[in-house]
Amino acid sequence: MTADIQPTYPLTKAQVDEIASLHEADTSELEGQLKNLSETCQSNCASGFAKCANHQNEMRKLYQDAYTAASAGRWTSYRPTEYTQDLKRMFDAQATIDKINGRVRREKTQHIKDAQCTFGPSDHPTVKKAKIRAAELRGTGTSPADIDSYIIEEEQKLLSTLTPEQQEAQAEYNKSKSEAEKYSYLRTSACTPQPTDTPRDAELRQKWTKLFDNATPYLEILPIMEKDIADSKSNAQVLENRLADLRNAQAANNKAKAAKEESKRKQARDAIRRCCSEGCGNVCELHGPNADLGCERCFKLKEEGGLQDYSWFCSPECAKANAGSHNARFHSS
Ligand SMILES: [Zn+2]
Ligand SMILES: [Zn+2]
Ligand SMILES: [Zn+2]
Missing domain, CATH: 1.20.58 (Methane Monooxygenase Hydroxylase; Chain G, domain 1)
Known part of the structure; x- marks a missing residue:
């Protein structure tokens, strides 16, 4: 199942290294083949290499093989399939090598941008910020190498702030070379x-x-x-x-x-301020002339703070009528 995994950006350090070394080998191989071809032509054909239809066709063949070859681990394996189809179409349509090289350069530029600016799975916010900045720098004509140094510098700064465990995890990720390894690392970091x-x-x-x-x-x-x-x-x-x-x-x-x-x-x-006169039960006034109407002795005790149950009366009449029984009950001692 993992064999079907499509190569994706961002690249791990190991992938960057692999792309670079394959690219270097491919380029020098193609250059050697082209040099041989032109030398063969010069020593065998009278017309000169640029005008020799025979060897020009062979040269096109060399370019075509190099540009459209199966590309595991090469930068082209990260590009959409439309790119390779585009190249095949151009070769079939006999586009000039200059035009084809222009198409390759444009794709390579896009590849570098994707490699530098695509957010990674566990990218720290600082790294994301650096990548956004890198994308902006690309619009200002800053060279890819300078942008690379900028990104590496930011990553180094961040790395120094990571815990040993985080650094180890990052190193593990950087080491993954195949997409399957990278995928499995991403899976672990997302799903554990x-x-x-x-x-x-x-x-x-x-x-x-x-x-x-x-x-x-x-x-x-x-x-x-x-x-x-x-x-x-x-x-x-x-x-x-x-x-x-x-x-x-x-x-x-x-x-x-x-x-x-x-x-x-x-x-x-308020409810307990009902008249204590037996059979009356009127609510006593809280304000006004009949407020605090009751037993004077109770009143005095109340003022002194020594009374819990004060007997209220609703009117002078009730107060008078109850004076005797009240005194007998509360003030007899
Ligand atoms: Zn020739
Ligand atoms: Zn009293
Ligand atoms: Zn009353």
Whole structure:
């Protein structure tokens, strides 16, 4: 299954090295073949190499073989199939070698851009920022080599801030040479449960595991993972907001409840201010001429703070009518 994995950017360090060494070998091989061909022509043909139809055709054949050869590990293996089809079409249509070389250069430029700027699976935000900056630099005419140095510098800066475990993981990834190794590394880093996982994280890892099981190209998995992570962050935010709302509602509710209880207590306090005259039961006035109307001795005790049960009366009449029984009951000692 892993054999079908399409080569993807970004490249690991090992892949960059492999591309560079294959490219160097291919280029020098082609140059050698071209040199031999032109020498053979010069010593055998009268017309001169540039005008010798025979050897010009052989030269085209050399270019065609070199440009459209099976390309495992070469930079061309990372390019879309349209590119190779395009080249075949140009060779078939007898396009000039200059034109064909121009097409190759354009694709190579795009390859360098993709290699420098494509986000990786475990790219730190700092690396992503450097890659965005690298893409911007490309528009300013900065040379690819300078952009490379810039990216390497940023990566080195970041590397020094990583924990030993993170550095080890990064080194492991950099070592992966084949797409299968890289894919398996990406799978491990995306799907291995972490102690800090929330239940939602665990669900997401299961979802991503299925994608890897189906050998979905990593470039398709990456945006899905990024969206899932962003969604779950915004879900967490929504949840957080909802909890805050709930807490606010709860607080408002508690406040209303407290106010209600206070008002109940007040009502209860007011309710005991009923006239103590037997058979009367009127509510005593809280303000006005008949407020605090009651037994003078109770009143005095109340003022001194020594009285719990004060006998209220609603009117002077009630107070007078109850004076005897009240005194007998409360002030007889
Ligand atoms: Zn010739
Ligand atoms: Zn009294
Ligand atoms: Zn009364």
